[in-house]
Amino acid sequence: AKLGKLSVNANGQYESFSDIGGLGAAGAGLTWMPFKGLNLSADYGWEEGEPTPQQVNDPVQQTLNIPVYDYATGQTAFVTLTSGGNPALRTDSRQLVKLGVNYKPFQTKEIRVSANYTQTRIDRPIAFFPTASPELEAAFPSRFVRDALGRLTAIDTRPLNFDHADTADLRTNLTYRRNWGGPKPDTGPKGLYVTLSDRWRLRDEVTIRPGMAPLDKLSGASLGQVNASPRHEISVSANLNIPGYTFVAFSFWRSPTRADGGALGQD
Numbered sequence: 032a033k034l035g036k037l038s039v040n041a042n043g044q045y046e047s048f049s050d051i052g053g054l055g056a057a058g059a060g061l062t063w064m065p066f067k068g069l070n071l072s073a074d075y076g077w078e079e080g081e082p083t084p085q086q087v088n089d090p091v092q093q094t095l096n097i098p099v100y101d102y103a104t105g106q107t108a109f110v111t112l113t114s115g116g117n118p119a120l121r122t123d124s125r126q127l128v129k130l131g132v133n134y135k136p137f138q139t140k141e142i143r144v145s146a147n148y149t150q151t152r153i154d155r156p157i158a159f160f161p162t163a164s165p166e167l168e169a170a171f172p173s174r175f176v177r178d179a180l181g182r183l184t185a186i187d188t189r190p191l192n193f194d195h196a197d198t199a200d201l202r203t204n205l206t207y208r209r210n211w212g213g214p215k216p217d218t219g220p221k222g223l224y225v226t227l228s229d230r231w232r233l234r235d236e237v238t239i240r241p242g243m244a245p246l247d248k249l250s251g252a253s254l255g256q257v258n259a260s261p262r263h264e265i266s267v268s269a270n271l272n273i274p275g276y277t278f279v280a281f282s283f284w285r286s287p288t289r290a291d292g293g294a295l296g297q298d
Contacts, residue, residue, distance in 0.1 A: 042059075068135040072130070074127070077124070082117075091114070120192060123154065123155045129150075151197070222272040224270045268280065
């Protein structure tokens with residue numbers, strides 16, 4: 032009784048497939064309530080994931096004259112694009128560590144504050160091949176073909192395995208809920224639910240090949256894409272429910288992001 036309420040859980044799973052072999056998963060968790068209203072939790076998970084049948088078995092096809100922006104030259108090139116499945120894809124392996132706090136400061140009011148720190152490591156992540164960034168060409172030169180003048184003429188975009196990816200973020204939520212209803216018939220219950228969410232991305236990196244420096248998505252590395260990861264996000268939502276109607280309001284803000292345009296391109 033002096034320790035409050037404590038619970039421990041563990042799980043495991045193994046599956047065998049005829050085409051890719053065995054896949055495993057395991058996890059464990061700890062939840063502790065030292066006193067009423069406060070919950071502390073710690074969770075660990077490990078899981079292997081297989082590529083989809085389409086990523087492995089789709090027929091290989093080539094499409095001519097596809098416009099692609101070449102980050103190495105700063106120009107648009109018309110290339111022959113190879114797409115389809117990749118039978119050489121390997122399974123990925125994911126590890127997750129999560130630490131959480133959930134606090135209800137008032138026993139008579141539905142106000143809750145929660146914070147969760149999550150750290151993820153993915154080995155051999157399966158990725159669709161994005162556009163022709165210099166980093167990808169340096170890591171997979173066989174996927175790119177250039178003519179004698181250095182102009183890009185062909186790209187193989189079939190999915191592949193990167194080396195590993197690492198992410199870490201901190202999420203904080205403040206929620207308020209109130210329900211009320213009139214004593215008269217047909218008045219029905221009413222409810223208000225408000226949520227304020229805050230997310231800080233502390234790490235978002237991808238290492239394409241062993242021995243290469245990790246690409247930091249929070250500092251401009253985008254693997255040839257323009258949707259870089261924002262470091263900070265805030266969102267607010269409110270739901271008002273009355274008999275026969277639901278009113279919803281939502282607002283969000285994301286910090287600015289930058290995508291590296293390469294030596295000859297613009298950020």
